[in-house]
Amino acid sequence: MRNLLIRLLYWLSAWCETRAVGLDTRFQVLRQDADAAIGEAERSNLTDSVSWARVRCCETRLSRDVTGAECWQAFIAGADPTAYRFREFVTDYVKAHGWQNVEVYTEW
Numbered sequence: 001m002r003n004l005l006i007r008l009l010y011w012l013s014a015w016c017e018t019r020a021v022g023l024d025t026r027f028q029v030l031r032q033d034a035d036a037a038i039g040e041a042e043r044s045n046l047t048d049s050v051s052w053a054r055v056r057c058c059e060t061r062l063s064r065d066v067t068g069a070e071c072w073q074a075f076i077a078g079a080d081p082t083a084y085r086f087r088e089f090v091t092d093y094v095k096a097h098g099w100q101n102v103e104v105y106t107e108w
Contacts, residue, residue, distance in 0.1 A: 023062065026062075027060045027062070030057075030060045030072055030074055030094065030099060030102070031057045031060050031074070033093070033094045033097045033099065034057035034060070034074040034076065034090060034094055034104070035056060035057050036093070036097075037089065037090040037093035037094055038055055038056065038057070038076065038090065040089075040093060041086055041089045041090060041093075042055075044089070046085055046086050046089060047085075048079070048080065048083035048084070048085050048086040049079070049080035049082075049083055050078065050079040050080065050083060050086055051078040051079070051108075052078075053078075054077070054078040055076060055077070055078030055079050056076065056077060056078060057074050057075070057076050057077075058075055058076065058077040059074075059075040060072065060073065060074050060075070061073040061075075069101065070101060071101050071102070071103060072099055072101060072102040072103070073102070073103050073104075073105065074090070074094065074102065074103070074104050074105070075105050075106075075107065076090065076104060076105065076106045076107070077106075077107055077108070078108070079106035079107070079108075080106060080108065081105075081106050081107055081108070083106050086106065087104045087105075087106055090104045091103070091104045
């Protein structure tokens with residue numbers, strides 16, 4: 001019984017580590033996609049209030065609602081929180097790159 005418990009704990013810790021590595025990669029990919037969207041937004045000459053010299057995706061998160069549905073969040077520093085067209089541009093860009101349930105937030 002003890003050996004079975006040890007094997008189970010070993011397997012569980014390996015599974016958790018694999019899941020964590022997978023999530024870390026997804027966070028990085030979302031950040032890269034958001035940064036790529038920022039570059040495209042700059043080239044498209046959006047007129048929203050954005051500090052193009054320092055705008056970047058500074059954080060990504062994964063949350064769940066009460067039903068358990070995942071929602072990815074990208075936080076972008078260097079843009080006015082009211083920069084609606086910029087947020088929509090970045091949201092549409094990352095959705096086009098496979099992120100279905102994503103929200104984009106801007107902050108100075």
